[in-house]
Amino acid sequence: MDCCRHVNPFRACAGLRGLGYLMVALVAAIAAVSYYAVVVYAWGPVLLGGGAHAAGAGAVLAAFHILLALILWCYLMVVFTDPGAVPENWRHDAEDSGDPALSTSEDQGSHPRYCSRCQNGKPPRCHHxxxxxxxxxxxxxxxxxxxxxxxxxxxxxxLLFLVYTFLETVLDTLVLLPNFIEFFRDESRHSSSPGDIAILFLAFVLNLAFTLSLLCFIAMHMSLVTSNTTSIEVHERRKSVAWKYNVGWRRNLEQVFGTKKLFWFFPLYSTEDLRNIPALRGLEFPIRSDVVV
Ligand SMILES: [Zn+2]
Ligand SMILES: [Zn+2]
Structure with missing residues (x-):
């Protein structure tokens, strides 16, 4: 297990600025509103009150907190993990490995790339x-x-952050639905404070909106992962030509999630995967054997 290998604590100082500050505050506010609506307002009192629905409330609250912990874990890992820096004085290795499936050569007809801003070589699939x-x-x-x-x-x-956030928003939407329906009944308006009703309404609408938008976003990224394409490369690749990094959905998936199935669900990689899958280090990528490079 090697979860902290690429952690860069300086990202907090360098990245938390401008719009970033606003977005982090927004994420925290949405989480706080959802927490209050689901735990404090809707299901906590059911659990504490005992009775027929206490076991169901316990299950809802357990699922809510497990997903929340996974979201927080993934979120912190995305924020504090260095996505991958180019080594100083990096040079493109023009020599082919001999195995076309493991070749790391550059695009057909293109020269090794160079970044004038960083004044350094640019490995394949790297962007400024x-x-x-x-x-x-x-x-x-x-x-x-x-x-x-x-x-x-x-x-x-x-990706895990997206998936767990999606599952949490689905859960929130479903468990707040009965209370949301109650909201439209006259008698319920007298039993809750205006503040509670506002938070419940806000939490339900926000979670529903995030569920729908995250579903589209996850579907798009799953299609990218299984075809081994980045969001930038979608605009670069030509539809008529086979994508050279697409080495089959299984190997494509392994280049992002690793080979150990237990690790697929957590923001971790096994030491073995980090050693055996060059794509996880970001400098070399296998290329399809039927594409001339
Ligand atoms: Zn650069
Ligand atoms: Zn950036």
Missing amino acids: CSVCDRCVLKMDHHCVWVVNCVGARNYKYF
């Missing part, structure tokens, strides 16, 4: 981020929600 002002290995995008770039070494953490 104008927000971070540096090159990022297998850059996917700069994410204002996590005030960090999403790249080779934290893409899995970002």
Whole structure:
């Protein structure tokens, strides 16, 4: 297990600025509103009151807190993990490994790339981020929600963050639905304070909105992962030509999640995977054997 290998504590100082501050505050506010509505207002009193629904309330609250812990874990890992920096004086290795499936050569007809801003070589799939002002290995995008770039070494953490947040918003929406329906009944308006009703309404609407938007976002990223394409490369690849990094959905998936199934669900990699899968380090990527490079 090697979860802290690429942790860069200086990201907190360098990245938490401008819009990033606002987004972090927004994430915290949404989490606080949801926590109050689900735990304090809706289901906590049911559990404490005992009775027929106490066991159900216990299950809801347990699921809520487990997902919340996983979200927090993944979120912190995306924020504080360096997505991948180019080693100083990096040079493209022009020599082919001999095995076309393991080749790390550059694009057909293109020269080894160079970043004039960083004054350094650019490995395959690396891009310069104008927000971070540096090159990022297998850059996917700069994410204002996590005030960090999403790249080779934290893409899995970002995906898990999306999936667990989606599951939490689905849970919140479902368990707040009975209270939300009550909201429209006249008698309920007298039993709750205006503040509680406002928080319940806000929590339900926000969670429903996030459920729907996250579903689209997750579907898009699953399609990218299974075809081994980054959000940037979608605009670069030509539809008519086979994508050279697409080495089959299983190997594509392993290049992001690793080979150990237990680790798929957590923002961790096994030491073995980090050693055996070069793509996880972000400098070398296997290329399809049927694509001429
Ligand atoms: Zn650069
Ligand atoms: Zn960036």
